[in-house]
Amino acid sequence: xxxxxxxxxxxxxxxxxxxxxxxxxxxxxxxxxxxxxxxxxxxxxxxxxxxxxxxxxxxxxxxxxxxxxxxxxxxxxxxxxxxxxxxxxxxxxxxxxxxxxxxxxxxxxx
Amino acid sequence: xxxxxxxxxxxxxxxxxxxxxxxxxxxxxxxxxxxxxxxxxxxxxxxxxxxxxxxxxxxxxxxxxxxxxxxxxxxxxxxxxxxxxxxxxxxxxxxxxxxxxxxxxxxxxxxxxxxxxxxxxxxxxxxxxxxxxxxxxxxxxxxxxxx
Numbered sequence: 001x002x003x004x005x006x007x008x009x010x011x012x013x014x015x016x017x018x019x020x021x022x023x024x025x026x027x028x029x030x031x032x033x034x035x036x037x038x039x040x041x042x043x044x045x046x047x048x049x050x051x052x053x054x055x056x057x058x059x060x061x062x063x064x065x066x067x068x069x070x071x072x073x074x075x076x077x078x079x080x081x082x083x084x085x086x087x088x089x090x091x092x093x094x095x096x097x098x099x100x101x102x103x104x105x106x107x108x109x110x
Numbered sequence: 111x112x113x114x115x116x117x118x119x120x121x122x123x124x125x126x127x128x129x130x131x132x133x134x135x136x137x138x139x140x141x142x143x144x145x146x147x148x149x150x151x152x153x154x155x156x157x158x159x160x161x162x163x164x165x166x167x168x169x170x171x172x173x174x175x176x177x178x179x180x181x182x183x184x185x186x187x188x189x190x191x192x193x194x195x196x197x198x199x200x201x202x203x204x205x206x207x208x209x210x211x212x213x214x215x216x217x218x219x220x221x222x223x224x225x226x227x228x229x230x231x232x233x234x235x236x237x238x239x240x241x242x243x244x245x246x247x248x249x250x251x252x253x254x255x256x257x
Contacts, residue, residue, distance in 0.1 A: 022140050022141075022143070022144045023143070023144045023147045023148070026144065026148065038167060039171075040167060040168055040170070040171025040172070040175070041140075041141040041144040041145050041148070041168075041171065042141065042171045042172050042174070042175025042176070043171055043174070043175055044144065045133075045137040045140060045141055045144075045175075046133075046175050046178055046179060049133065049136070049137070070143075071140075071143070072140055
């Protein structure tokens with residue numbers, strides 16, 4: 001599998017915590033990256049469209065008993081979660097390799 | 111009463127018409143909603159330079175997203191092929207025309223009529239090829255949309 005783009009990675013990670021609407025995804029990405037990555041609405045919905053086409057993200061009715069018709073909610077599908085897991089494992093192996101070569105200290109956290 | 115949309119929102123909404131129609135129909139409402147929420151938050155947090163930075167960010171995002179969405183439709187490729195194909199064909203024909211000596215027999219009375227007929231034939235071929243190629247390349251897109 002080809003490495004995921006940063007936008008795809010951030011969106012999948014934000015949806016790993018549960019279903020969210022568009023603006024909540026943007027806020028979550030901002031929080032995950034310490035205000036460093038600010039996705040725009042165009043990038044967000046373009047990426048969501050591709051993720052839905054590939055079956056990694058699904059649209060839902062939203063949380064609660066009464067669906068909020070004003071908003072569209074998205075959640076991670078099983079294949080999306082598997083793709084995210086594979087990418088995290090790939091990055092983990094990369095970090096292990098960097099650590100073994102002394103790029104980052106072995107005791108480094110975060 | 112419906113609240114009046116801000117100048118930024120009206121500009122942004124108008125710019126959404128630059129997206130491919132299918133994408134616009136699917137996501138424009140959501141995109142506008144997210145834009146408004148982000149704008150309100152930025153305005154509340156840092157009204158001055160923050161808003162200008164927000165506008166710059168949104169413009170860059172919009173421009174890149176529009177280009178990407180159009181590339182995904184395949185239409186730019188079709189347009190390039192439709193333009194390039196007739197150009198290549200006409201330039202190839204014209205170069206061949208120059209290389210091959212066109213000798214008319216002495217009995218031919220009106221050479222201009224023959225040249226005109228040949229030019230008309232080449233033009234017809236080019237137009238027909240453009241139409242056929244355009245239809246051929248748009249087939250997968252139309253099929254994908256119907257699914």
